[in-house]
Amino acid sequence: MTRLALIRHGETIWQAENRYAGSTDIPLSPRGLERAERLANWASSADLAAIWVSPLLRARETVAPSEYATGITARVDSRLREIHFGRGEGLTDAEIKQSFPQAFAAFQSDAAVHYLPAGEDPRDVALRAIECFREVETMHPRGRVLVVTHNTLIRVALCQLLGVPLSKYRTVFPTIANGALSEIGLQDGLFSLLQFNSPLESDSGRARGE
Numbered sequence: 001m002t003r004l005a006l007i008r009h010g011e012t013i014w015q016a017e018n019r020y021a022g023s024t025d026i027p028l029s030p031r032g033l034e035r036a037e038r039l040a041n042w043a044s045s046a047d048l049a050a051i052w053v054s055p056l057l058r059a060r061e062t063v064a065p066s067e068y069a070t071g072i073t074a075r076v077d078s079r080l081r082e083i084h085f086g087r088g089e090g091l092t093d094a095e096i097k098q099s100f101p102q103a104f105a106a107f108q109s110d111a112a113v114h115y116l117p118a119g120e121d122p123r124d125v126a127l128r129a130i131e132c133f134r135e136v137e138t139m140h141p142r143g144r145v146l147v148v149t150h151n152t153l154i155r156v157a158l159c160q161l162l163g164v165p166l167s168k169y170r171t172v173f174p175t176i177a178n179g180a181l182s183e184i185g186l187q188d189g190l191f192s193l194l195q196f197n198s199p200l201e202s203d204s205g206r207a208r209g210e
Contacts, residue, residue, distance in 0.1 A: 046146070051147075062148050137187075158182070179199075
């Protein structure tokens with residue numbers, strides 16, 4: 001079995017205002033940088049075979065301490081980038097609602113079908129994520145791989161793997177915590193969810209609840 005340790009990047013400078021970051025390249029906040037160091041502590045004893053990362057700055061800043069701690073250079077893969085929220089990028093819910101109220105109401109009702117204007121189809125995000133995961137499985141059979149990526153990408157990918165309708169990705173998986181671990185197993189086309197949204201334990205390769 002290949003084990004993928006899916007980690008959402010650390011907190012960004014936009015998160016306090018709940019702005020949609022999407023594919024916009026923004027840095028981590030000081031708290032996000034602290035989360036990156038915590039991830040490095042975990043990664044140093046997690047027996048990793050490889051590290052893969054989204055090309056967006058917040059993901060690369062999150063993974064940088066883990067590269068140093070493990071001596072593994074992360075592979076940057078564009079398929080791991082966050083969904084593009086189109087005209088919603090950089091806006092809050094209130095600002096989106098004010099700018100295009102009908103589109104926002106439809107988005108809240110079914111984000112998979114009525115994604116934000118000029119945004120990326122979540123179905124495409126799920127497909128590229130799973131394609132990437134399967135490539136990781138092929139390249140690292142029976143290995144454990146750290147994958148640093150994004151909130152929406154993890155949620156739609158899990159829906160795809162679990163057979164959950166993508167229209168429910170915002171309700172079944174309301175959010176992935178920054179720096180939290182969701183680990184999946186892949187083997188011969190089969191999938192297992194080993195843990196979900198678990199806080200990292202800094203001194204071992206496991207995660208625990210708090």
